[in-house]
Amino acid sequence: MTATVPAPAARRSPGKRAFSKKAVVPWLFLAPGLLLALVFKFWPMVKGIRLSFFDVRPFLGDQWIGLDNYTRVLTDHRFQDAIGHTLILGIGQAVGAILLGFALALLLEGQARSLRILRTAVFLPAVTATAVVGELWRLMYYPTSDGLLNSGLHLLGLGPVPFLDNPDIALYSTMAMGIWIWAPYNMVIFLAGLAGVDRSLYEAAAMDGVSLWQRLRYVTLPAIRPALMIVLTLATIRGLRVFTEVYVLTGGGPAGSTDVWMTRAYTLGFTRNDIGGASAASVVLLCVTLLLTVMVNHLRKRGGAR
Amino acid sequence: MSAPVIDPVRPAAPDTPAGRSTKAQRTTPARFDTALGWNDGPGLAWALRVLLCLIALAVFAAPFLTIFSGAFTTNPSGSSLSFLPHGSTLSNFTVAGERGIWDYLGNSLVIAGGGLLLQLVVCTLAAYALARHRFRGQALVMMLFMMTLMLPEEVIAIPLSLVLGDVPVVHLDLKGTVWGVILPLGAWGFSVMMLTEFMRDIPTEIEEAARLDGVGELRMLWQIILPLCKPALGVAGVLGFIMIWDQYLLPLIAAKDPTDYTVTVALSILRTDPEVGSGVVLAGAVIALIPSLIVYLLLQRSLVTGIAAGATKG
Numbered sequence: 001m002t003a004t005v006p007a008p009a010a011r012r013s014p015g016k017r018a019f020s021k022k023a024v025v026p027w028l029f030l031a032p033g034l035l036l037a038l039v040f041k042f043w044p045m046v047k048g049i050r051l052s053f054f055d056v057r058p059f060l061g062d063q064w065i066g067l068d069n070y071t072r073v074l075t076d077h078r079f080q081d082a083i084g085h086t087l088i089l090g091i092g093q094a095v096g097a098i099l100l101g102f103a104l105a106l107l108l109e110g111q112a113r114s115l116r117i118l119r120t121a122v123f124l125p126a127v128t129a130t131a132v133v134g135e136l137w138r139l140m141y142y143p144t145s146d147g148l149l150n151s152g153l154h155l156l157g158l159g160p161v162p163f164l165d166n167p168d169i170a171l172y173s174t175m176a177m178g179i180w181i182w183a184p185y186n187m188v189i190f191l192a193g194l195a196g197v198d199r200s201l202y203e204a205a206a207m208d209g210v211s212l213w214q215r216l217r218y219v220t221l222p223a224i225r226p227a228l229m230i231v232l233t234l235a236t237i238r239g240l241r242v243f244t245e246v247y248v249l250t251g252g253g254p255a256g257s258t259d260v261w262m263t264r265a266y267t268l269g270f271t272r273n274d275i276g277g278a279s280a281a282s283v284v285l286l287c288v289t290l291l292l293t294v295m296v297n298h299l300r301k302r303g304g305a306r
Numbered sequence: 307m308s309a310p311v312i313d314p315v316r317p318a319a320p321d322t323p324a325g326r327s328t329k330a331q332r333t334t335p336a337r338f339d340t341a342l343g344w345n346d347g348p349g350l351a352w353a354l355r356v357l358l359c360l361i362a363l364a365v366f367a368a369p370f371l372t373i374f375s376g377a378f379t380t381n382p383s384g385s386s387l388s389f390l391p392h393g394s395t396l397s398n399f400t401v402a403g404e405r406g407i408w409d410y411l412g413n414s415l416v417i418a419g420g421g422l423l424l425q426l427v428v429c430t431l432a433a434y435a436l437a438r439h440r441f442r443g444q445a446l447v448m449m450l451f452m453m454t455l456m457l458p459e460e461v462i463a464i465p466l467s468l469v470l471g472d473v474p475v476v477h478l479d480l481k482g483t484v485w486g487v488i489l490p491l492g493a494w495g496f497s498v499m500m501l502t503e504f505m506r507d508i509p510t511e512i513e514e515a516a517r518l519d520g521v522g523e524l525r526m527l528w529q530i531i532l533p534l535c536k537p538a539l540g541v542a543g544v545l546g547f548i549m550i551w552d553q554y555l556l557p558l559i560a561a562k563d564p565t566d567y568t569v570t571v572a573l574s575i576l577r578t579d580p581e582v583g584s585g586v587v588l589a590g591a592v593i594a595l596i597p598s599l600i601v602y603l604l605l606q607r608s609l610v611t612g613i614a615a616g617a618t619k620g
Contacts (some may be wrong), residue, residue, distance in 0.1 A: 023442070025523055029435035030447060033428045033493040040466065043474060046467035046542035106357050109340040120360055121367040127609070128370075128600040129552045131570040132594050135577060136373055139584050148372060152591060175524055184366060188613045194341055202338040212343065217574045219342040243553040248574065261462050269464040270559070278464045286461050292616040293456045 046238075046287070052283045056275035064075070069280035073268075078256060079281065082264040085171055089246075090239020092177035098231055100179055109194050114182025126185040134248030137177045138164070139199035164250055174249055174258050178242070180285060186231055192223035208226075233296045237289055261285055335602040348532045372597065378590040397591035401582055405589050407566065410572040412482070416545075417557070418597070419566060421488040421550045426451045426542060428492045430535075433501035438513065448502075457602060466490065467559040482562030491550055497542040500612070504538035527602050541612035544605045569594040 045194045052069050054062040073079050108119050125133060141163035150160040162174040205215045221228075239268060245260040246252065252259035252267065261281065269278030322484050344355055431612045435441075459466065470486045471479055480486035494551060508531060532539070557568040563576055571592070576582055578588045602609060 004498065018603070026435035026439040026441045029431040029439075029527075030524075033432035034450065036428060036489060037454050037491035039473065040452050040469065041462065041493070042450075044462040044465040044469050045457055047373060047469065048462055051465060104362060106340075106342050107355065107362060109342070109343060111339065112346075118363060119423075120603070122362055123606070123610070124367055124370055124599075124602075127548050127598055128595060129554075129570045131552075131573055132591050133556050135573045135587055135591050136369055138577070139376070139588065140369065140372070185613065188610055192613075197341065201339050202341075202343070206338070208344075215343075216341060241458055243460045244552075248554070262463075266463065266555075272465075275464060275468075281462055282464055286457075289461060290456055305398070 008109065028257055048279045048286070051275055052279040054276050055192070056279075058273075065276070069276045070284070073277050073280045075282070078259065079261075079264055080255060081259050082259045085258060086240060086242070086260040086262075088171060089178065089242060089258075090173045090236055091237050091244075092172075093182065094232060094235035096175065096179035097182035097186050097235060098181035098228070101231075102190050104183060104187040105190035105194055109173070109191060119187075123184045123188065125181050125183075125251050126188075130181065130244040131248050133177065133181055137180075138249060141173060148221055167253055167255050170250055170254060170258045174246055177249060178239075178245055182235065182238075186235075189227055189231055190224060193227040197223040228297050230296065233292060233299060236293045238289060240285060240292070353475075370595075373588050373591050376585055377592045379585055397426050398585040399593075401586045402589040402593070405563070405576060405579065405582065405586070407569065407572065407576070407593055410567055410569040412592070413557075413566065414551070414568040415597070417487045418547060418550050420484060421491045422543065422546050424488055424492045425497060425546050425550075426539065427498035429494060429501055429542065430527070430539070431534070432498050433494070433505055434500045434531060436498070437505035438526075438531065444550065446484065448499075449518055451495040451498045452474055453495070454493055459489055459490070459553070459610070460527050461536050463559055466556075466601060467594060470560050480561060482566050486560030487553065487557050487568070491553070494549070495547065497546060501535065501538055501542060504535055537608065537611075540605060540608040544601060544609045545612050548609070579591075 019132065021262065051062070053064060053066060054063050055065045055068070086157065108115055129255065140167045142150065143160060143165050145151060145154050145160040145163040147160070149163070153159070153161060161169070164170050201219050201223075202215065205219055210218070234291060242260055242263055245265070246258055246260050246263050250258040252263040262285070265281040265285070268274045320608060345351055377398055378396070380397055389512045432447075432451065436444065437605065467481075470490075471481050473480060512530060512534075513526065516526055521530065551570070553568070553570060557566075557571050560568055561571075564572070569574070573590050573594060576587045579586075
């Protein structure tokens with residue numbers, strides 16, 4: 001697999017033409033994909049890194065300013081707040097969705113037809129476009145007592161909660177929606193892990209007379225640990241680049257209390273036209289994402305070797 | 307396949323080749339089928355499970371009933387929602403139609419259809435080269451496709467919007483055209499990797515026999531390899547559709563003016579329109595929801611298989 005030269009040297013001299021033709025074939029098949037990736041992924045990446053070192057002035061020409069954009073972005077208190085919000089949202093969402101997803105998987109594991117239908121229904125949030133979910137939750141969070149969630153709270157005798165209008169709880173309202181979206185997705189991954197657990201281990205555990213908790217702790221959890229690590233890291237990466245949920249639900253408000261890294265960069269780049277600063281912010285995010293992705297791949301490889 | 311795709315919907319017990327065993331063949335009692343050891347028979351545990359299942363259903367599926375019931379309810383006040391429709395009306399859809407929702411849906415369908423077609427063709431071609439050929443730089447190409455997964459639209463949004471306005475070398479302005487959304491979705495590393503893995507497991511004997519018959523590369527892919535890849539193409543198709551339909555930032559930055567928006571992006575226009583109520587927004591949400599719902603319900607098994615495969619195999 002690692003040998004990249006396919007033909008032995010001896011065969012190369014008689015039909016050099018045929019060989020080179022053969023060598024061209026895979027590249028023809030790869031060309032469309034590589035071209036699209038180059039133009040719409042890698043070129044923007046390079047361009048973004050370049051722009052992050054410039055003061056971008058549309059008609060006057062760009063001016064090299066070194067790391068000024070970075071220092072400006074990283075010392076901006078709104079970006080500093082955004083880092084905190086991104087971390088709280090990303091980690092809270094990841095952990096919440098994993099715990100809930102695991103609970104759902106334990107609850108809905110099984111082969112009965114009714115369970116299969118239930119799983120199909122519960123998975124709906126994960127296939128619905130994020131923007132649609134955002135609009136739905138905006139309406140469910142409606143702040144007056146006749147909003148859907150508030151009318152439920154009203155029945156319990158609790159006053160209307162301004163879920164998205166109160167700077168203290170808007171971030172957690174957003175987090176709840178994120179957990180709702182991603183828990184079913186994690187459920188499927190955990191179900192796949194649970195399906196791979198050797199049933200005879202459960203039987204053996206029962207013969208040894210262990211409790212249900214011990215069985216979960218010592219049989220089930222070790223079996224799904226690889227899946228768990230991957231889900232956790234992927235969820236963290238997803239949390240870092242969270243944009244649509246926040247943008248649709250709160251737009252970063254109220255008073256910037258839900259502003260995350262990407263909504264901040266978007267505002268800077270597209271509303272304030274500070275391309276250089278927004279690029280610097282994107283590059284910072286890119287570096288963190290790359291770092292985390294390398295970690296995931298490391299985990300995957302280790303998980304695969306076991 | 308080298309590693310079996312785990313289908314969480316129907317876990318096959320390792321000792322029973324038929325997958326679902328009959329009661330007579332069964333070696334382990336049913337209570338060892340699940341991690342929590344749920345029992346089928348009535349009892350306290352069973353009642354608890356039913357209750358918890360109902361709560362899960364209410365939390366995750368009931369909001370969708372709200373979308374539908376709200377969309378068919380006239381509510382000028384714009385805030386009351388419930389799980390069941392009171393009365394029924396199509397007026398919300400009429401108003402949403404006046405606000406151009408069908409045009410937005412048209413944009414979405416063209417982008418989803420075109421984008422998915424392009425994505426499947428591009429990724430299949432690349433996967434064929436990676437799986438069935440050996441060439442210099444193979445590992446590097448594979449790494450490049452993997453890197454496309456690390457460069458989601460959010461991370462490169464600002465420079466990407468500049469590139470879309472002025473594509474290097476050819477100097478085309480793709481903003482305001484569907485190409486601005488379709489082309490960046492073409493090379494999706496996930497599909498390339500999944501299809502490559504699947505194609506690698508097709509026995510070489512089939513290919514060698516075809517080569518002896520003088521089959522060329524394109525016919526080999528079209529007539530020999532692709533028919534054998536139908537399950538993997540199904541997974542790539544469903545996941546690709548869901549991914550494209552979920553796009554928000556890309557259609558937003560690729561648009562020249564709001565008429566270029568997809569239906570999911572256009573919902574925010576409906577919401578900020580002071581003259582329409584939440585019923586109209588929900589009507590728009592229903593319209594934006596239905597295509598992905600249809601795809602999901604028709605092909606949910608391959609979607610679930612794909613997620614499980616993506617998560618456990620990589």
